[in-house]
Amino acid sequence: MVLSMNLPLRFWALLLMGLAGCAEERPDLANTMAARAGLPNQLLEVNETILERRQSNPDRNAYFGDLHVHTGYSFDAYAFGTIATPYDAYRYARGEPIDHPSGYKVQLRQPLDFYAVTDHAMFMGLLKEAANTETDFSKSEVAQPLHNINAPDNYGRFSFFERSTVFATFLPDIIGDLVDGTLDPEQLEPVTRSAWADNINAADQFYQPGEFTTFAAYEYTSSTDEMGNLHRNVIFRGTDRLPAVPFSRFHSQNPEGLWDWMDGLRGQGIESLAIPHNSNGSNGAMFALVDWAGDPMDDRYAEQRMRNEPLVEITQVKGTSDTHPGLSETDEWADFEIMPYRVATTLPSALPGSYVRDGLLRGLKLAEAGSANPYKFGLVGASDTHTAAISDDESNFFSKVGLLDGTPELRGSVPASFLMRTLVKFNAPEMLKDVEGREFLELSSFATWGASGVAGVWAEENTRDAIYDAFRRKETFATSGPRMKVRFFAGYDFDAALLEDPDVVAKAYAGGVTMGADLVADGQRAPQFLVWAVSDAIGGVALQRAQVIKGYVKDGASSEQVYDVACSDGLSVDPKTHRCPDNGARVNLADCSITPGVGASELKTLWQDPDFEPGQEAFYYVRVLENPTCRWSTWDAVKAGVEPRADLQKTIQERVWSSPIWYKKDSTMLEKTMESVSELMGS
Numbered sequence: 001m002v003l004s005m006n007l008p009l010r011f012w013a014l015l016l017m018g019l020a021g022c023a024e025e026r027p028d029l030a031n032t033m034a035a036r037a038g039l040p041n042q043l044l045e046v047n048e049t050i051l052e053r054r055q056s057n058p059d060r061n062a063y064f065g066d067l068h069v070h071t072g073y074s075f076d077a078y079a080f081g082t083i084a085t086p087y088d089a090y091r092y093a094r095g096e097p098i099d100h101p102s103g104y105k106v107q108l109r110q111p112l113d114f115y116a117v118t119d120h121a122m123f124m125g126l127l128k129e130a131a132n133t134e135t136d137f138s139k140s141e142v143a144q145p146l147h148n149i150n151a152p153d154n155y156g157r158f159s160f161f162e163r164s165t166v167f168a169t170f171l172p173d174i175i176g177d178l179v180d181g182t183l184d185p186e187q188l189e190p191v192t193r194s195a196w197a198d199n200i201n202a203a204d205q206f207y208q209p210g211e212f213t214t215f216a217a218y219e220y221t222s223s224t225d226e227m228g229n230l231h232r233n234v235i236f237r238g239t240d241r242l243p244a245v246p247f248s249r250f251h252s253q254n255p256e257g258l259w260d261w262m263d264g265l266r267g268q269g270i271e272s273l274a275i276p277h278n279s280n281g282s283n284g285a286m287f288a289l290v291d292w293a294g295d296p297m298d299d300r301y302a303e304q305r306m307r308n309e310p311l312v313e314i315t316q317v318k319g320t321s322d323t324h325p326g327l328s329e330t331d332e333w334a335d336f337e338i339m340p341y342r343v344a345t346t347l348p349s350a351l352p353g354s355y356v357r358d359g360l361l362r363g364l365k366l367a368e369a370g371s372a373n374p375y376k377f378g379l380v381g382a383s384d385t386h387t388a389a390i391s392d393d394e395s396n397f398f399s400k401v402g403l404l405d406g407t408p409e410l411r412g413s414v415p416a417s418f419l420m421r422t423l424v425k426f427n428a429p430e431m432l433k434d435v436e437g438r439e440f441l442e443l444s445s446f447a448t449w450g451a452s453g454v455a456g457v458w459a460e461e462n463t464r465d466a467i468y469d470a471f472r473r474k475e476t477f478a479t480s481g482p483r484m485k486v487r488f489f490a491g492y493d494f495d496a497a498l499l500e501d502p503d504v505v506a507k508a509y510a511g512g513v514t515m516g517a518d519l520v521a522d523g524q525r526a527p528q529f530l531v532w533a534v535s536d537a538i539g540g541v542a543l544q545r546a547q548v549i550k551g552y553v554k555d556g557a558s559s560e561q562v563y564d565v566a567c568s569d570g571l572s573v574d575p576k577t578h579r580c581p582d583n584g585a586r587v588n589l590a591d592c593s594i595t596p597g598v599g600a601s602e603l604k605t606l607w608q609d610p611d612f613e614p615g616q617e618a619f620y621y622v623r624v625l626e627n628p629t630c631r632w633s634t635w636d637a638v639k640a641g642v643e644p645r646a647d648l649q650k651t652i653q654e655r656v657w658s659s660p661i662w663y664k665k666d667s668t669m670l671e672k673t674m675e676s677v678s679e680l681m682g683s
Contacts, residue, residue, distance in 0.1 A: 001073065002658075006474070007179050010169075013133065014056055015340050017644055022153075022217045024682070027307065035667060039661050042261060049153045051377055053347070054460075056461045056466070057460055057461065057507055058460065058462040058506070059505040059509070059565075060459055060460055060470075060475070060505075061458070061459060061460070061461070061462070061504075062456055062457070062458060062485045063113035063114060063213075063346040063456070063457050063458075063459055063462055063467060064112055064113050064114075064454050064455070064456050064479075064483050064663050065093075065112045065113050065114030065115055065116075065213070065234055065455050065457075065467075066093070066112060066114075066115055066116070066382055066383050066385075066390045066453070066454065066455060067114075067115075067116045067118065067215070067217065067235060067275060067380065067455055068116075068118050068219070068233050068277060068313065068316065068382035068383055068384045068385075069087050069115060069116060069117050069118055069277075069383065069385055069388060069390065070082070070083060070117075070118065070119055070120070070152075070219075070384070070385060070386040070387075070388070071084050071085055071088065071089050071117055071119055071388045071559070072084055072128050072388075073085075073086070073124050073128060073195045073198070073220075074119040074386065075120060075122070075124075075126055075127045075170075075171070076119045076120070076386060076401075077119075077386040077401075077402065078127040078128050078149075078150065079100075079127060079149075079170075079229070079386070079604040080248055080386055080387075080401045080403055080404055081101030081129075081150060081402040081403035082101050082102065082386055082387050082388065082402045082403035083101070083150045083212040084098055084099070084200070084387060084388035084389070084576060084593060085198075085388070085599060086117040086119075086198065086199050086202035086203070086388075087202045087205070088388050089117050089202075089388035089389070090115055090202060090203075090206035090214060090247070090389075091113065091206075092108065092117035092211075092388060093104070093108070093111065093112045093114075093212070093390075093585050094111050094112075094206070094212060095108055095110075095111035097108070097151070098388065098389055099139035100389070100398055100402070100406060101387060101402035101403045101406060101647055102398075102402065102403060102406030102407060104588070105290065105397055106387070106389045106390075106391070107231075108390070108392075109393055109396075109538070109539060110538050111212075112454075113212065113213065113256065113462055114212070114213035114214065114455075114457075114462070114467055115212075115213075115214055115215075115218075115346055116203075116214065116217035116235055117199055117202065117203070117217065117220045117491070118217045118218055118233045118234075118389075119195065119199060119218055119219065119648075120218070120219050120248075120554075121139050121192070121218045121220055121221070121246040121247065121248035121249075122198070122221055122248045122249055122250060123171075123174075123188075123192075124192045124195045124196060124246070125191045125192060125194060125195025125196075125198075125643075126188060126191050126192075126240040127149075127170070128144060128172075128195075129191045130142075130143035130146040130147075130170075131143075131146045131147060131148055131149050131150055131205075132152075133147050133148065134572075136187070137187055137191060138175075139584075140183060141605070142173050142177055142183065142186070143171065145169070145170070146170065148167075158518060159204065183251075188244060189524055192245055193244055193245060193681050194248065194644060195593050196218070196244070196245065196246055197244075198440055199217075199218070200216045200239055200242060201676070202214075203215060203217075203239060205215050206214060206462070209461075209462070209463045209464075210461060210462055210505055211462060212462065213462055213467050214464075215235050215236060215464065215468075216235075216236045216238075216239045216242055217229060217233060217235045217236060217238075217248045218233070218234055219232070219233050219234070219248060220232045220233075220234055220246075220248060220249065220255075220258050220274065220671065221248070221249055222253045222254070222255055222258075223253075223343070224253070224285075226283070226285075227282065227283060228281055228282040228283030228284075228285055228342040228343060228349055228354075229277075229278045229279075229281040229282045229283075229285075229286070229342065229343035229344075230255055230276070230282060230285060230286065231276070231278060231343075232255065232258065232274040232275060232276050232277070232309070233274065233275045233277065233382075234246065234247075234258070234262070234272055234273075234274050235272060235273055235274075235275065235468075235471070236270070236271070236272045236464070237271040237272065238271070238464055238465075239463060239469045241268070241269065241270055242270065243270070247261045247262075251466050253596070254292045254682075255274075255292070255422065256291065256292055256301075256304070258274060258308075259274075259304050259305065259307075259308040261311065261555075262274065262308050263304065263307070263308070266353075271468075273308060273309065273471060273472070274308050274309050275309065275311045275312065275313055275380065275382075275670065276309060276312050276313065276319065277312075277313035277316060277382065277384065278313070278316065278318050278319070278343050278384075279312065279313075279321045279353075279354050279355060279356060279359065280318075280319045280320070280321040280324075280338070280339055280349060280354050280355060281318065281319070281339065281343035281344075281349050281354070281614050282342070282349065282353070282354050282355050283342050283343045283347075283349045283350050283354065284344075284350035284351070284352055284353030284355065285348070285352060285354075285355075287353045287354070287355075287358060287359030287362055287363075287375055287381070288353050288361065289353070289362060289366075290473075296629075297366070297371065297374055298371070298372075298478040299371060301374060302366070302371065302372030302373060302374035303372055305374045305420050306372075306373070306376055306377075309377065310377060310378060310471065310472060310474055311336075311377055311378045311379070311380050311471060311474065311476060312359070312377040312378075312379065312380070313327065313357060313380055313382050313478075313480075314356050314379045314380070314453075314478045314657055315337070315382075315450070315452045315453035315478055315569060315657075316381065316382045316383060316384045316386050316450075316452055316453050317383055317385070317391070317399065317400045317449050317451070317453075318339050318343060318384060318400075318445075318448060318449055318450060319338060319339025319340075319448060319450065320336050320337040320339075320356070320452065320480065320656065321337070321355050321356050321451065321455075322336065322355065322356055322623075323355050323356070323357040323358065324351050324354075324355050324538060325338075326351050327351050327352070327355055327357070327358050328357065328560060328562075330560075330561075330562065331560075331564075332652065333547075333562075333623075333625065333655075335649075336480075336652065336655070337410075337448075337450035337480070337652065338448065338652070339445055339448040339449060339453065339637075340448070340567075341445050341448075343634065346444070346445060356377075356379070357549065357551065357560065359375045359396070360375055360376075360377075360551055360619055360660065361372060361551045361558040361560065362375055362558070363375030363376055364551060364552065364553055364617060364618070364619060365512050365553050365558050367617065368399060368553045368617065376515045376662065376680040377474070377659075378471075378474025378475070378515070378659035378660075379475045379476060379477060379478045379621070379657050379658070379659045379660075380455035380456075380476050380477075380478050381452060381453025381454050381455050381456075381478035381479055381480065382453060382455060383400070383452070383453065383454075384400060385400045386400050387401075387402050387566050390454075391451055392451055392452065392453065392481035393451060393455055394451045394629060394630060394631060394632045394635055394654075395592070395630070395632075396635075397632035397633050397635065397636070399411055399446065399449060399452045404444075405444075405446045405449075406514065408636035408637075408639075408640060409441060410441060410443065410446070410534040410644070411446045411447065411449075411633070411636065412440045412441045412442060412443070412446055412447040413440075413447065413632070413633035413636035413637060413644075413645060413648070414440075414637055414640045414642055415438045415439060415440055415642065415644075416432065416439050416440060416441050416667045417451075418609070420441065420521075421440065431443055432470050433643075435646050435647050436646050437647055438526040438645075440645060446615055447633065447645070449650055450480070450632070450652075451481050451632045452480045453478055453479060453480050453481060453658045454478070454479045454480075454481060454482075454483065455476065455477075455478060456476060456477040456478065456479060456483075456485065456486075456656070457470035457471065457476050458470055458475045458476075458477075458479075458487075458514070458515075459475075460653050462678060473516050474515065474516025474517070474659045475514055475515055475516050475659065475661060476515070476516065476659050477515065477526070477656055477657060477658045478656065478657045479654070479655070479656040480652075480654045480655050480656070482536040482540050482541065482626065482656075483537070483538070483540065484533060484534065484535055484536055484540070484543070484546070484624060484626070484653050484654075484655075484656040485533065485534045485656075486531075486532070486533045486534075486622055486624055486647070486656050486657075486658045487505070487508075487514075487515075487530065487531070487532040487533075487658075488514065488515040488529070488530070488531060488532075488620075488621070488622045488658040488659075488661065489508040489509075489512045489513065489515075489529070489530040490513055490519045490526050490527045490528070490530070490620070490641055490661045490663075491508070491512025491513065491527060491528060491530075492510045492512075492517070492522050492527055492528070493511055493512075493526040494508070494511065494529075494530055494653075495511065495606075496606060496608055497569045498530065498606065499604055499605070499606060504530075504532075508530050512527075512530070513661060514661075515621070515622075515658045515659040515660065515661060516659040516660070516661075516664075517661060517662075518661075518662045519661055519662070519663050519664065519666075520664050520666060521614060521664065521665050521666070523614070524614045524616075526608055526609060526614075527607070527608070527609075527612075527663065528606055528607070528608050529548065529565075529606070529607045529609075529620060529661075530601070530604075530605075530606055530607075531548065531566060531604070531606075531607060531622055532564055532602075532604045532605075533546050533566075533602065533603045533604075533622070533624040533656065534601065534602050535599075535600070535601045535626070540626075541599070541626045541627050541629055542568065542585075542593065542598065542599020542600055542601060542626065542627050543599055543600045543601070543602070543603050543624060543625070543626055543627070544566055544567075544568050544580075544583055544585060544599055544600075544625050544626060544627045544653065545564050545566065545567055545568065545580045545583075545617065545623060545624070545625050546564070546565050546566040546603040546605065546623075546624045546625075547562055547563060547564050547622065547623045547624070547625070548562075548563045548565050548607060548609075548620055548621070548622055548623075549561075549562055549563075549620065549621050549623055550562075550563065550609065550611075550618055550619070550620050551618060551619045552616050552617065552618040552619075553616075553617070554616065561578075561611065562578070562585050562609070563609075563610075564578055564579050564580045565605050565607040566580075566603040566604065566605040567580035567581070568583050568598070568599045568600035568603065568627075569583045569584075569598060569599065570581075571583060571599065575610075578610075579680075583598055583599065583627070585598045585599055585627035585628055586628070587628050587629060587630055587650075587651045589597055589630070589634060589638075589644060589650055589651075590638070591638060592629070592630035592634065592635060594627060594628070594629060595627070598627060599626070599627045603624065615665065617662070617663060617664055617665055618662070618663045619661065619662045619663070620660060620663070621657060621659060621661070622656075622657065622658040623655055624655060624656045625653045625654075625655050625659050626653055626654040626655065627653040628652070628653050629652065629653075629654065630650070630651055630652075631648070631649055631650060631652045633645060633648045633649075633650075634648075634650045
């Protein structure tokens with residue numbers, strides 16, 4: 001996330017609170033950097049340590065991780081007070097506590113299986129370099145206001161107003177200096193090179209094949225005022241050969257330029273993929289029906305996009321991008337953690353083209369018209385944390401932007417203090433919101449953010465190769481935070497006995513296809529779908545229902561249908577409404593306790609589409625809902641001993657989404673796309 005430079009400085013002046021620092025660790029990288037200097041073809045050569053691996057599981061294991069993590073090398077994170085390094089990020093993912101910029105410790109409830117630090121390529125490491133008065137760059141005029149801004153003994157000296165002034169002026173100042181020649185771009189490249197090399201070094205240091213997987217990765221940030229957010233995270237398969245400088249918006253704001261660069265690297269044997277995020281804040285641009293130039297998409301565009309972007313982020317802290325009530329009027333669960341603004345603004349984001357389900361439908365409609373499908377993606381979740389630490393627990397939410405939202409008061413979940421109210425009323429009264437006689441801070445869209453999300457994969461083992469292969473075949477799923485598992489298969493010869501078969505997974509793989517794949521039509525036969533979900537095993541909440549979301553095109557119009565397919569507590573789906581009865585699960589808002597003994601630890605069923613039409617192409621994906629629980633804002637209020645804010649949802653139903661399965665009339669386009677990928681990868 002990049003906060004807008006156009007926000008008024010008084011926005012930042014309001015954020016006054018105590019500041020505490022933490023010591024920073026950074027290993028000596030002199031030898032590492034020397035070994036990587038001056039290599040041919042702008043590539044880094046990194047030796048990967050090979051450790052003993054556990055035996056591979058052909059039925060594949062579920063692994064959980066985060067592919068969207070920022071540290072102090074991201075210019076915005078450093079401005080928000082984050083000094084955590086990539087090494088801190090990986091320690092956190094392994095289960096160790098680290099320091100939050102606001103002065104308290106944060107720790108995961110459960111360690112993760114994989115993690116990728118994705119600092120912004122634009123100005124990577126530059127604010128940190130400017131703050132360190134021993135560096136050459138710190139001597140430049142543009143860097144001087146940043147001197148020692150995050151030094152522990154200076155946290156209290158630098159007020160939020162001073163921080164916001166620096167943040168709001170640094171970027172335009174440095175861009176202006178680059179444009180007019182005051183600043184030589186060659187001064188910046190070594191900083192980016194060093195930070196990027198450190199990122200790779202940390203990934204290699206913490207990679208433990210069979211135990212914990214890391215990826216070299218970064219964020220490409222492109223956006224325009226009209227298009228909104230077009231950001232992507234770029235994930236590299238390995239670290240043996242990598243670009244010395246990551247491709248950024250300084251090279252091109254057009255994502256098609258990023259894909260060209262990735263294709264060029266792939267031709268040199270350097271494999272990567274990009275994952276778009278926050279389509280909800282793209283103002284309709286993420287899943288547009290035209291390319292960057294405004295021209296209709298052709299097959300070349302679609303094939304290149306799918307070759308480089310097989311996955312999309314469906315949920316993260318800045319909102320969930322599954323769908324919207326304005327797009328899915330018959331989906332009672334569409335209103336889930338909606339962040340309705342363009343990223344880094346409070347301007348509304350257009351609905352069509354901004355949500356994943358709508359994007360899938362648009363791709364299907366393009367395919368129906370005879371074009372290649374540019375929106376045939378699998379699903380993952382992520383955090384987009386800017387503190388190095390994913391915040392995925394509703395009961396212990398610390399949000400994402402460090403000093404700016406590290407307390408309930410700043411997030412707007414508890415009433416503003418007398419001091420804050422006085423300051424806001426004097427400086428910017430429009431940033432104080434009255435809700436039923438109580439006043440809350442409305443400093444940004446923080447109150448619409450969520451404690452989300454996590455990426456899941458099904459892979460044979462916890463290694464870079466196995467997990468990356470899962471990304472490529474789109475055998476991925478996304479959760480809003482809890483570690484729920486979901487399996488999804490389709491085939492033509494499944495029967496009820498399969499559900500009780502001890503070899504159910506092996507037989508489902510052998511006799512059908514799994515999430516992320518195509519199921520090619522078999523005459524007039526209707527496919528069967530195997531849906532299997534398991535609740536979070538450690539401190540998780542029981543499951544309420546499993547659903548299949550169907551998208552299709554009929555008579556030239558895109559349509560969708562939500563089917564409940566499995567109910568908890570022995571309840572049965574109503575064949576007319578396709579809904580489970582209410583299982584009676586409730587939340588006590590006084591203490592966030594939930595109804596005991598209700599819900600299921602597992603939901604498993606074999607389902608057939610009651611509205612199946614053999615000649616109609618469609619996509620299907622699974623969504624599984626937990627019983628209701630308190631939202632993070634309610635937890636904040638309960639802990640503070642105050643009533644929850646009336647205009648925010650008090651409870652949510654955490655969920656998991658599978659990647660889709662596409663039912664296709666033939667395999668022509670699939671084979672064409674796979675041939676394109678294979679040709680570029682040299683396989």
